[in-house]
Amino acid sequence: MLTTSRRKTIYRLTPYLFVAFPLLIYLIWVIGPMLYTFYLSLTDWDGISDMNFIRLDNYRRLFRDRIFFTAFFNNIKWIVSFITVPIVCGLVLAMILNRSVPGAKVFKAIFFFPMVLSFVVMGLIWSWMYQPDNGIINSVLRLIGLGVLAQGWLSEPDLVIWSIIFVGIWRQVGYVMLLYLAGLQSVNTDLVDASKVDGANGWQSFGHVIFPQLAPITVVVVVISIIDSLRAFDLVYVMTRGGPFNSSQVLASFMYNEAFWNYRMGYGASISVILFMISLLFIFMYLIRIFRTESRA
């Protein structure tokens, strides 16, 4: 028989036994590397030879690099598009489909379908649709007499990033719609009915009763959209490799190019650090929110 005190010690140690091994893996492959990126960014590592410590040289160079600013602003364009278009479209679709629209299930499935596809599959299919000569988009434009609008969707430096972002939006709308549909389940319908009785019209009850109840889910949607925008890589890489002339580069693809094509890994790491700093802002926002709801519960 175990004595009570020994039993207590064992009980106290148990959680650590559960937690230890997974945490070790996490520290080795996630937290450690995250910190190590900072160190790498201060070196001239090229992936092959020994690395030297060069202090902030990479950053000095980065802030004079035109491609860096193109990539940075492309990420900003991505973020701005992602927190506006899919959220508005997703919310509108969710509001419509939340009622008993005929065929609601089919519609939901259609909008949600792109979510299961990989970015590579989507990127390839859309690259084909964007083809200047015989892709479906230009073919349709010519067919309906709008041939003047037909253009090289992926070869015009001013247009290319928007063409890629559009593919991202095509996927994101269904996701946002789903999250709002889930959020609408928890909207208090009594309040909505009460507002109707009090003479509020549809818009008023949406603005004053329904949307405030969707505010928490909207915060989540915004944070997820921003993080997804910062993670953008696959679409860019499959569709244009960042071209033409680096005009569709985003931070992640710029970093990949520098590190694995130009063998400037130290320089690539400094781009990672910038990406990390930007995301940190939003990660903190999210963590604060979580801990606020936790302590309230």
Added chain:
Amino acid sequence: MVKSRYFRSPARVILFAIIFFFALIWLVPVLASLVTSIRTYDDLLINGFFAVPRKIVFTNFKEAWILGKINIYLVNSFRITMPALVLMLFFSSLTAYALARFEFKGNRLIYLIYVGGMLLPFQVLLLPVFRLNGALGIYNTHIGLIAFHTAFQLGFCTFVLRNYMLTVPSGILEAARIDGCSEFRIYGQIMLPLTLPAMAALGTLEFTWIFNDYLWAIVLLRTSELFPVNAGLAVLQGQWRMDWSVIVAGALLAAIPTILVFIFLQRYFIEGLTLGSNK
């Protein structure tokens, strides 16, 4: 009956027209790729996209499947995804159990680390993990890729499972504890079965995520024979540069497993997504 009642007001007719229009646009890529894949590229080039196809062919699929090696890449994908999936669910459920059921020093901190990490743009880890796997001798192996996927997804899985386990009534667990059950038995025989719905949802979601990975495969693997299907598709894109019919056919073949998820496991997938956002 329902239909006629729905369309009684003109506003609703307009709303319906809006979503109908959206849905059509959403379907264009799917239809366009289906049409492309069953025609030869010469036919498309010469007769244009909207010509009635002379002949329906399946050679594009055959070419992508065998010459494009989609068959090999798909097997690789499963070899990477399945072990990673099992490991991440096992490890994260262990952690989640401790975080949800015990008050101990470091509980909050560990939770914070996992949640913070799950939001990380994972490209930040690219170079260090590339170097780490090299140093560990697992660069260019499936094991290296499985290790990273398992580790990185621990953040999200732990987050979801911990919150789910918090909703299990503690009375059941207390009763077992009083009966002298060890904590590991309570975890395995009581908590895990009760967590199965969340595990199914999470597993479905994670399956698609890992399966759809591209970036980590091209960074942690060098030999294209080891590539999972999305990295392989990019190889195929390079080889059949001028033949969109084969590329699109390959993309459709590569998407089959996730399309099956969409058809048969849609409910779990959606549950997984909403579980992850409910907090």
